[in-house]
Amino acid sequence: MHLLNKFVVATLPAVPRPVVRFFAGRYIAGETIAHAIRTVRQLNAEGVCATLDVLGEDITTREEAIAARNQSNEVLHTIAREKLDSNLSIKLTSLGLKIDPAFCADNVREILKVASGYGTFVRFYMEDSTCTTDTIEIFRTLNAEYPKTGIVVQAYLFRTEHDVAAMVKTGTNFRLCKGIYKEPKEIAFQKREEVQQNFVRLLRMMLSAGSYVGIATHDSVLVDAATAMIREMGLRKDQYEFQMLLGVRPELRKKLVREGHKVRLYVPFGEHWYGYSLRRFKENPEVAGYIFKALFKRNV
Numbered sequence: 001m002h003l004l005n006k007f008v009v010a011t012l013p014a015v016p017r018p019v020v021r022f023f024a025g026r027y028i029a030g031e032t033i034a035h036a037i038r039t040v041r042q043l044n045a046e047g048v049c050a051t052l053d054v055l056g057e058d059i060t061t062r063e064e065a066i067a068a069r070n071q072s073n074e075v076l077h078t079i080a081r082e083k084l085d086s087n088l089s090i091k092l093t094s095l096g097l098k099i100d101p102a103f104c105a106d107n108v109r110e111i112l113k114v115a116s117g118y119g120t121f122v123r124f125y126m127e128d129s130t131c132t133t134d135t136i137e138i139f140r141t142l143n144a145e146y147p148k149t150g151i152v153v154q155a156y157l158f159r160t161e162h163d164v165a166a167m168v169k170t171g172t173n174f175r176l177c178k179g180i181y182k183e184p185k186e187i188a189f190q191k192r193e194e195v196q197q198n199f200v201r202l203l204r205m206m207l208s209a210g211s212y213v214g215i216a217t218h219d220s221v222l223v224d225a226a227t228a229m230i231r232e233m234g235l236r237k238d239q240y241e242f243q244m245l246l247g248v249r250p251e252l253r254k255k256l257v258r259e260g261h262k263v264r265l266y267v268p269f270g271e272h273w274y275g276y277s278l279r280r281f282k283e284n285p286e287v288a289g290y291i292f293k294a295l296f297k298r299n300v
């Protein structure tokens with residue numbers, strides 16, 4: 001990372017919240033479910049579907065986990081009531097993974113009960129490597145009970161090839177992404193090209209095994225490799241989808257829609273927008289640069 005960007009990233013926590021909120025506007029639908037509905041409607045009108053995520057992580061109490069569970073259930077009721085073309089993404093740490101995996105699994109099960117009543121698909125988000133084994137274990141148990149579920153895997157982790165080899169045997173529905181957390185060199189590829197190569201290798205493993213894949217990237221190299229693979233394998237439009245984040249590379253998403261691919265946008269919303277927004281800024285030096293300037297213009 002460029003030295004200035006390193007500095008910007010290090011100083012981000014000192015940036016006043018209103019400044020962060022201003023720049024976060026492009027990445028989050030808003031703070032309320034009404035904001036989320038409005039964003040998903042706009043996307044649906046463009047021919048793009050969504051996956052809604054109530055922002056929240058790093059909780060420390062069971063009450064917070066239960067509140068998060070109830071919020072996800074509220075989203076499921078809303079998707080059905082408003083007839084939105086959207087599914088739900090859930091983060092297991094916000095549902096108590098770090099408190100007690102069994103308690104977390106119970107919370108997830110409650111969500112899946114509601115989702116299955118509506119026939120709505122639920123995606124298990126993948127967090128940092130301290131969560132990988134527990135997330136996969138809970139997913140495998142609950143996927144056997146509730147098949148309309150899928151998991152995320154991260155191309156930067158060495159272990160992912162092994163995990164995918166095991167999960168394709170049960171027809172798992174995957175979201176494949178590079179991975180957003182900082183992981184040590186002992187367990188994860190560090191070089192961009194290595195992560196890209198592993199992404200392509202994993203995608204081929206999944207698609208050749210007949211798994212449905214949400215190809216989650218804004219990297220043109222990977223989008224081109226994926227579209228070439230899809231053509232080469234003669235896949236139908238209902239065997240994969242592209243997935244992107246709200247606010248990132250809208251021109252690429254429009255191009256994919258024009259070419260006839262299914263595209264789904266990750267639409268996060270909720271009061272806990274701060275941590276999510278900081279991760280997005282760290283990925284995007286340009287926005288981080290704006291914040292840097294704003295640091296010296298406190299009236300923004």
Ligand SMILES: Cc1cc2nc3c(=O)[nH]c(=O)nc-3n(C[C@H](O)[C@H](O)[C@H](O)COP(=O)(O)OP(=O)(O)OC[C@H]3O[C@@H](n4cnc5c(N)ncnc54)[C@H](O)[C@@H]3O)c2cc1C
Nearest residue numbers: 125126152177178179180216217218219243244245266284
């Ligand atoms: C739908 C979806 C779900 C995801 N779920 C998870 C998950 O469960 N777990 C996890 O660890 N990670 C998740 N991620 C994040 C992912 O792992 C990457 O960190 C992120 O997508 C950036 O990687 P990239 O493949 O887009 O490539 P990059 O090389 O990072 O980006 C390619 C290009 O996209 C643009 N771009 C990328 N990020 C931004 C940004 N923030 N602002 C503006 N432009 C940008 C830039 O032009 C950049 O050159 C998800 C990503 C998506 C799209």
